[in-house]
Amino acid sequence: MYLRNVVTGYRSMGTQASNTTPSFKPLYAQVKELLLARLVSGEWPPGTMLPSETELAAAYGVSQGTLRKALDGLAAEHLVVRHQGKGTIVAKHNPQRSLFQFFHLYSEQGERQLPESRIISCGRGQVEPAAAAALRLPSGTEVIRIFRVRSLSDRAVMTERITVPCALFPDLDQPPQHPLPNTLYQLYQVRYRITVAKAIERLRAVAANADDVKLLGVDPKAPLLEIDRIALDLEGTPVEWRVTRCDTRHHHYLNVLD
Amino acid sequence: MYLRNVVTGYRSMGTQASNTTPSFKPLYAQVKELLLARLVSGEWPPGTMLPSETELAAAYGVSQGTLRKALDGLAAEHLVVRHQGKGTIVAKHNPQRSLFQFFHLYSEQGERQLPESRIISCGRGQVEPAAAAALRLPSGTEVIRIFRVRSLSDRAVMTERITVPCALFPDLDQPPQHPLPNTLYQLYQVRYRITVAKAIERLRAVAANADDVKLLGVDPKAPLLEIDRIALDLEGTPVEWRVTRCDTRHHHYLNVLD
DNA sequence: GAGTGGTCTAGACCACCCC
């Protein structure tokens, strides 16, 4: 056990804490969690410049190398962004980040662009079973549902059904949120202080339904790529469920395995 | 510029090399490339135990920390595997690795298992245009084509067409390779000294064709998930092209974005 | 107990950014 393996000393707890809480994680992992907690708390809102490595290391009573390893871990998860000569800032959602982290649809030429969106409907109601399971909500919870079509190069290629709990996004279906912006994650972050940090996507092939036919101009029963995405916030709590159905005649979903 | 930024000194080249070859990469990146070159050369075949950090650091004339950063980089790309107390070994293909790195199809219960394979046909011929583009081969090149069906829990769920250049796998269609094993990448590695290190997958939804209908028991024109994969070796050269068409009624393709 | 990778430290210098 390291001499100062337990950071709890810096949280004004006795050294006995190492017995009560068996936190034998490496120091850098503990520091990373403490930093993450401060991100979650809102102490450092997105876009904020963090204190320098030297300052943070001194504050936590660890070496600069250890603190760096903690920050590198956060950077690897895209929670902070580091720039040599400038500093470390809390990651902020913007169209570019949405594109690179969350949008995997490419044209046949291998190009990627942010789709335009057109809202078809937006309303609230009680959560249906599938959404309740995805968002881990009790049945009967009130949710907001958005149905939109998304286009790439002026061609409608996706229908998208989004479900979010009202509790987290109380007035998402009210002005002044309307018309809803194209990059929702940015809105979630600036208006509701919810940062989508991670997402889990499940892909299937499905047959086009009546909505798909009308909105995408595909044949009835045409094969579509269905992307079922659960978006998680900084703490890993599901905050949004969206099901996107894509016409993949001119686009494809790219995934690099390494 | 670092005092010893250029490793060339340890390759018995003059210090002037830093001017002729503008390799201003960090030391650890240069060391990583030198190590990778030794992996590519076959000096350390898969499964080999590498020399210890201390030995390698001394051999390259860098500190242990720098060498560690190089090895960590290789480990992040799954090219070596490190175990505390044991050592660092060159990554080897096996069913588990295939499953975790290259197989993304999950059951509805979220379980993943390696599929069984049944060969439908295997033969050679001239490369067709699509395969030539994927594998970067000149037209007319001789290739081997494999067509197989893959099953999960005794249910046929995938048809798979594989194309590889004969030049790399001269007798893949001959005994004693037959019957072909379930995990091809392992065979590529042990018999042909080709390590699949990375893959690029493009996903689309397609309609079932006659083969799919017959082999998977799906309806004509049923929606299938088509996975178009190009497998790359250690140097990034395409070595295999495979197109897998999946019945996703009971399985889905999982992708985690973070 | 010997050997391995994993963690941690302290200190130095470099590359970059901005004032």
Place this chain on the structure above:
DNA sequence: GGGTGGTCTAGACCACTCG
């Protein structure tokens, strides 16, 4: 010029594995 993160070093100790 003074700040930041990025690299590199040397040395210490810890956790793990195996004979």
